[in-house]
Amino acid sequence: MTASPQVKLKPGDTIGILGGGQLGRMLAMAAARLGLRCQVFSPDPDSPAFDVVLNATCAEYADVEALELFANDVDVITYEFENVPAATAMVLAARRPVLPAQKILETTQDRLIEKDFVKRLGIGTADYADVSSVESLRAAIAKIGLPAVIKTRRFGYDGKGQAIIRQGDDLAKVWEDLGTRSAILEAFIPFEREISVIAARAADGQVESFDVTENEHRDHILRISRAPAQISEALAAQARGIAEQIATALNYVGVLAVEMFVVQENADQSGSPKVLVNEIAPRVHNSGHWTLDGASVSQFEQHIRAIAGWPLGKPVRHGEVTMTNLIGDDILGYERWLTVPGATVHLYGKGAPKPGRKMGHVTEVTPARK
Ligand SMILES: Nc1ncnc2c1ncn2[C@@H]1O[C@H](COP(=O)(O)OP(=O)(O)O)[C@@H](O)[C@H]1O
Ligand SMILES: [Mg+2]
Structure with a gap:
C-alpha cells in the first residue's frame, strides 16, 4: 500500500496544479469557491487554466529549477493528467506533498500494469496479453481470438494509440502502424x-x-x-x-x-x-x-x-x-x-x-x- 502524505490546508493556502487544460481550469475554479488559491504549471503558454489563476508557471516538465520554484510557492501539489513524468513527480514530491501519491501514476500510466492490478483485486477485465513484437501479437491472437483491440501500453487517449484487429488483417502492418514495442492486446468486448x-x-x-x-x-x-x-x-x-x-x-x-x-x-x-x-x-x-x-x-x-x-x-x-x-x-x-x-x-x-x-x-x- 502506498503511504499518502498528510495535508491539512486552511482557506488562503495554495494548491499547485500540474497541467493547464480544462480539467486544471475547473479544479482551480472549484478551489477558488472554497477560498483556496491555485498556481498552475504548464509548458503551454495558451493553457486555459492560466486564465483563472493569478500565478502561473510556464515551463517544461523537465525544468528542475522551475519545478523547485513552483513547489516552494505552494502547499500541496496535484495534477490534471496521468502522464506526469516520473522524474517531475519525484522532484516535486521531495519538496511538497503530491496527491494522489506519485506511486499511483506507475500503475495507471501503463495499461498492462493497470490491468494486472485490477485482475489481482479479483475484478473482471477483457482478456488481455502483453505484446512486444509481431510474433507475440500472433501468439496473443491465438490465445485471445479476434476481433481484438491492440493498444499502446502508454500515452493513449481519446482512442489514440489503439486499433481494432479483425480476421484477415495484415498483422505486420497493424504492428508497424501502432509504432511501439510495448502494447497489449485485449479481447473486443461487445458491450451493451x-x-x-x-x-x-x-x-x-x-x-x-x-x-x-x-x-x-x-x-x-x-x-x-x-x-x-x-x-x-x-x-x-x-x-x-x-x-x-x-x-x-x-x-x-x-x-x-x-x-x-x-x-x-x-x-x-x-x-x-x-x-x-x-x-x-x-x-x-x-x-x-x-x-x-x-x-x-x-x-x-x-x-x-x-x-x-x-x-x-x-x-x-x-x-x-x-x-x-x-x-x-x-x-x-x-x-x-x-x-x-x-x-x-x-x-x-x-x-x-x-x-x-x-x-x-x-x-x-x-x-x-x-
Ligand atoms: N476491449 C475493448 N472492446 C471494445 N471496445 C473497446 C475496448 N477497448 C476500448 N474500446 C473502445 O474504445 C474506447 C477508448 O478506449 P480506452 O481504452 O478507454 O482508451 P482511451 O485512453 O483512448 O480512452 C472505449 O471507450 C471503448 O468505446
Ligand atoms: Mg477511456
Whole structure:
C-alpha cells in the first residue's frame, strides 16, 4: 500500500496544479469557491487554466529549477493528467506533498500494469496479453481470438494509440502502424453500454462515489454522458463498489474515474449483465463534468477537498442530468446553447477549434420530481 502524505490546508493556502487544460481550469475554479488559491504549471503558454489563476508557471516538465520554484510557492501539489513524468513527480514530491501519491501514476500510466492490478483485486477485465513484437501479437491472437483491440501500453487517449484487429488483417502492418514495442492486446468486448464511476477518497479512508454515469462516444471521443446510467440498482452498486475498492486498494487521495463496460453474461442463455473494468483515470474525468451543475458537490470540489485534507461532501444528484461535449466546430453553436432552457454552458477559453478538440460542454438537468 502506498503511504499518502498528510495535508491539512486552511482557506488562503495554495494548491499547485500540474497541467493547464480544462480539467486544471475547473479544479482551480472549484478551489477558488472554497477560498483556496491555485498556481498552475504548464509548458503551454495558451493553457486555459492560466486564465483563472493569478500565478502561473510556464515551463517544461523537465525544468528542475522551475519545478523547485513552483513547489516552494505552494502547499500541496496535484495534477490534471496521468502522464506526469516520473522524474517531475519525484522532484516535486521531495519538496511538497503530491496527491494522489506519485506511486499511483506507475500503475495507471501503463495499461498492462493497470490491468494486472485490477485482475489481482479479483475484478473482471477483457482478456488481455502483453505484446512486444509481431510474433507475440500472433501468439496473443491465438490465445485471445479476434476481433481484438491492440493498444499502446502508454500515452493513449481519446482512442489514440489503439486499433481494432479483425480476421484477415495484415498483422505486420497493424504492428508497424501502432509504432511501439510495448502494447497489449485485449479481447473486443461487445458491450451493451459504457459506464463510468467517479469516486473520491480522503486520507482518512472516507470514500464517496457519484451515481453511475452512462457514456456515449463518437469517433472514440466522449460525446454525451448521462446520469444516472439506465442500469439496475444491483449493477450500479456493483460498479460503485468496484471503483471504491480500487480507490481503497491504491490508498488513493483525490478523485479517480473508472471506465467500465456492461456486458451480458452468457448472452445466449439470457444471463444477467455484469461489469468489466476498461481503464482507470487517476484524476477528474470528462464523464464527471455533469456533477458541476447536477450534484450538490462536484467532482472538482471533491478532489480539492480530498487533497486539502477536508471532509468530502456526500453528493446528492439534482435530477436526471445530460452532459454534452462541445467538440471542435460544435463550439460555433455556443450562442444557440445559451438560449436553451435549463442548459448551463461551460466554455474552456481555448483558441481555434480543431477537429476532436474539447472546447466546452453543456449540462442539462431535469429536476427530480418531489
Ligand atoms: N476491449 C475493448 N472492446 C471494445 N471496445 C473497446 C475496448 N477497448 C476500448 N474500446 C473502445 O474504445 C474506447 C477508448 O478506449 P480506452 O481504452 O478507454 O482508451 P482511451 O485512453 O483512448 O480512452 C472505449 O471507450 C471503448 O468505446
Ligand atoms: Mg477511456
